[in-house]
Amino acid sequence: MNPINKVHVQEPGLVVVDVAAADAATALAVQEALAAQWATATADRVTRDPGQPGVRLRCYLDLRQPIASRTARGIAEPALSADEPEGGALPVRP
Template sequence: MTSPIDPRHLSEPGLAVLDITAADEDTAHALMDGLQQLWATSGITLIRREPGLPGVHARIHAHIRIWPPRDPLASPTGGTDIDTEVADHVC
């Protein structure tokens, strides 16, 4: 990648900058999506093709000590605090 890694990107334990090289865009997107399911990341970022280098390239930032937000409806971990009962009458 052409942009330098800034010290703020690695200012504390658990922060990482990942340079990705993949055969194609679909593979790079799948990897970035999988990483954002595991950790808090910068998400799916811009993919570049660099002349003279094989495949495609991307860079993401990850914080491995912070878990990504979870949708309580998709994977409840107890009560969701959402009332799913439908009111049959008006009070």
Template sequence: MDIAEQHIAEPGLAVLDITAADEDTVRAVMEGLQQLWATSGVTAMWRVPGEAGVRARVYADVRHRPNDA
């Protein structure tokens, strides 16, 4: 999966790749990040054949909190 330049074009924008043992853990991490910053929210998860864990990617804007207007 490539990271598009637009996702990190400015300071404060980040792409976070999450890998955990199971989907519940990945979901909990994404939901926790969503409470801290403006994020892409809970995204699709996937597995890579032959590799351990479940993966997901989250786009975050750490300049803004979720309740910013």
């Protein structure tokens, strides 16, 4: 995989997740589970590295952005800090 770009982790709450799995369906299912919890810039395909087993994908999470389904499940939303804009944090940067 390519090196992580520092813009993707320049602020607290931004996360880069590299997934390695046996097959594309498994890797994409993990990404889907992450996207159900947090704002996620998702990959639409997996990659294969020559000489390495399985497949890989990278997705980018913003843990600062609430997902509507969290409140539906009774999970408390984090309080906004004074420097965050109304309605949540900045958009996810792929």
